Amino acid sequence: MKDAIRQVTDELQARGYRLTRARRSIVDALYKAKHPQAIRALAAKVDADDASVYRTIDMLSAEGLVERIRLPDGSQAYALAFGHHHHLICTTCNRVLHIPCKGMRAKLPTHPDFANVEDHEVTYYGTCTACVA
Secondary structure (H helix, E strand, O other), rough: OOOHHHHHHHHHHHHHOOOOOHHHHHHHHHHHHOOOEEEHHHHOOOOOOOOHHHHHHHHHHHOOOEEEOOOOOOEEEEEEEEOOOEEEEEOOOEEEEEEOOOOOOOOOOOOOOOOOOOOOOOOOEOOOHHHHH
């Protein structure tokens, strides 16, 4: 996954974005995180002010380089976007796990009111083992 950092930074430069210290720090922190991060948690880990973190996450999300994950409590978490996967979210503590789904990619549905269906998102909800104990 170390290539993920290079992919994101190369992609930013190819799209005309400068690779600032703050952007590099945010991408590195997302890469090192074991789980998707809330903005506040991410801001505490990087060498950038809160406004730069918010702006950078919005830009990376808009560019499709970071995924925004909506949590049951209404907050959001962020992770580097990599390959097709699904999410498993604890409804008690908002912990998010990525579930690889190689070979599980569903056939996208058709509907007469849609010209095309481009993608899908699957999220499973439950309670993690830490919250059950």
